[in-house]
Amino acid sequence: MSRPVVLIVIDGLTPAMLEATDLPALRYLLDNGTYRRAVSTFPSLTPVCLASIATGAGPDEHHIPHLVWWNRAEQRLVEYGSSFGAVRAAGLAQGIRDTMVNLNEVHLSSDVDTIYETLEDTGLTAAAINITTYRGRTQHRAVIPGLPVISGPKRLFFFSVYESDRTGAPILIPNRNQGSVDAYAASVGKWLVTRDGFDFLVYYLPDYDFASHAKGPGVAHEALGRSDAAVQALMDAAGGPDAFLDRYAVLLCSDHGQTSVTTPAKIEIPGALVTASNRAGMVYGDDPRALACALDGEPSVEAVMFLENSEVVARRNGDEDIAILDEYPDGRDRARRALLNPNAGEVIFTAADGYEFVDLGGGHHAGGGSHGSLAASDSDVPMLTVGLGEPPASILGIKETIVRHFAAGASK
Ligand SMILES: [Zn+2]
Structure with a gap:
C-alpha cells in the first residue's frame, strides 16, 4: 500500500517567499523534499486554479473561467467572491449559492473527474478542508439551514458550512484578518491526522493570499507564519516532523503568485x-x-x-x-x-x-497585491514534493502525480 498523501495549498504563496523562508515546518519540508518552480493556469485566479489542481485539467476542460463571468445559458453574471461588494452587486444570495454550491454542482464540467472521485473510485478515502473545488461521490447536508445537499469526498469540511464529521473545531467566524480560516483548517486537520482518517487530504490555507492582497507580495510574513503553524499542527498531531513524513507523502504548492499593484x-x-x-x-x-x-x-x-x-x-x-x-x-x-x-x-x-x-x-x-494575469509574477508557483517523485511543472500535473503514487502502491 502507498503512504497516504497530504496536499497542502497555500493560496497566493510566491516561489520567492517559500524559498527564503526560515519558518520551521515549511523549512523542514523544503529540506526533505524535491522543489521546483511550476506554472499556474490563466487566468491565474483561485477558482480557476483550484479547479485545475482538483481535476488535473485546464479551464478548457473543467469550464471554470474566472472569478466573474457571464453565464450564457442562464443569461446572468456569476461572481465567486472577488470582494464582498462584488458579490453584493451580482446578488448576495445568488453569489453565495454560486460559490458554495453551483461551482461544483453545475459549473464544473461533468466530463472531468476530480481527484476525490478518481481516488475514491479505487476504494480510497479522500478528505478536503476548505478547498472550493470539492465535488465527490458522497452526499453532505449543510450545517446551516437553507443550503442544499452537495456531493464531496467522504470527509468534507467547508468553512463550517458543510462538515462530514464532528471534530470539535470552533465554528468559523468569517474574520480573515485574525487568521481564523487557517486555524479552523488546523483544528480539523489535527483531528483527521490523529484518527488516521484519510488516504488523501487536501489542506487548503487561504489566509496568506488575503494578507498578501492587503499588504503586497513578499511582505506578509505574519500570515505565512500562520500557514506554517497550520502545517506544524499536522506534524504535531502525527508525533513530530519525522513521524509526519514517515506516515505521509506530501505535495506543497500554491495556486498562483501575486504582483504589486498601484x-x-x-x-x-x-x-x-x-x-x-x-x-x-x-x-x-x-x-x-x-x-x-x-x-x-x-x-x-x-x-x-x-x-x-x-x-x-x-x-x-x-x-x-x-x-x-x-x-x-x-x-x-x-x-x-x-x-x-x-x-x-x-x-x-x-x-x-x-x-x-x-x-x-x-x-x-x-x-x-493582486494576480490573474499571464505574467510570470502572477503565474509562477512553488511546487514541492516529499515521497512523490519529481514535482510537476504545472499545477495541471498535481492530480496525475498523486494518482500515480497510489497506482504504484496498489500494483506492488
Ligand atoms: Zn487572491
Whole structure:
C-alpha cells in the first residue's frame, strides 16, 4: 500500500517567499523534499486554479473561467467572491449559492473527474478542508439551514458550512484578518491526522493570499507564519516532523503568485459586456476582432487574445503577433486553454505591470497585491514534493502525480 498523501495549498504563496523562508515546518519540508518552480493556469485566479489542481485539467476542460463571468445559458453574471461588494452587486444570495454550491454542482464540467472521485473510485478515502473545488461521490447536508445537499469526498469540511464529521473545531467566524480560516483548517486537520482518517487530504490555507492582497507580495510574513503553524499542527498531531513524513507523502504548492499593484482601472467597451477582476478580464460580444481592437492603447491592458478560425490571435498595443505570448510562462498553451473554455468571453485580456481591474463592486487592491494575469509574477508557483517523485511543472500535473503514487502502491 502507498503512504497516504497530504496536499497542502497555500493560496497566493510566491516561489520567492517559500524559498527564503526560515519558518520551521515549511523549512523542514523544503529540506526533505524535491522543489521546483511550476506554472499556474490563466487566468491565474483561485477558482480557476483550484479547479485545475482538483481535476488535473485546464479551464478548457473543467469550464471554470474566472472569478466573474457571464453565464450564457442562464443569461446572468456569476461572481465567486472577488470582494464582498462584488458579490453584493451580482446578488448576495445568488453569489453565495454560486460559490458554495453551483461551482461544483453545475459549473464544473461533468466530463472531468476530480481527484476525490478518481481516488475514491479505487476504494480510497479522500478528505478536503476548505478547498472550493470539492465535488465527490458522497452526499453532505449543510450545517446551516437553507443550503442544499452537495456531493464531496467522504470527509468534507467547508468553512463550517458543510462538515462530514464532528471534530470539535470552533465554528468559523468569517474574520480573515485574525487568521481564523487557517486555524479552523488546523483544528480539523489535527483531528483527521490523529484518527488516521484519510488516504488523501487536501489542506487548503487561504489566509496568506488575503494578507498578501492587503499588504503586497513578499511582505506578509505574519500570515505565512500562520500557514506554517497550520502545517506544524499536522506534524504535531502525527508525533513530530519525522513521524509526519514517515506516515505521509506530501505535495506543497500554491495556486498562483501575486504582483504589486498601484493603479486601478475600469474597462468598458460600448455594446459589449466586460467581466474583469484582479488582473484578468474577459469581453463577451459578437465581433472578437473589433472588441480586441477596442482595447488597443488602453494602458492597463498588456495583451489581448481571441480566437479567429480556431487559431489564437494575440495583440499588444495594436501589434498582432502570436509570439507576444512567448514572453509569458507557457503563454500560448495557457491562452489557448482560457479561450477554449465555453464559459469564457470571446476576448480575454491580461493586465499590464502595476495595474489591476476593478471588480463589479468597484473593489481593488491598489497599494497591495493582486494576480490573474499571464505574467510570470502572477503565474509562477512553488511546487514541492516529499515521497512523490519529481514535482510537476504545472499545477495541471498535481492530480496525475498523486494518482500515480497510489497506482504504484496498489500494483506492488
Ligand atoms: Zn487572491
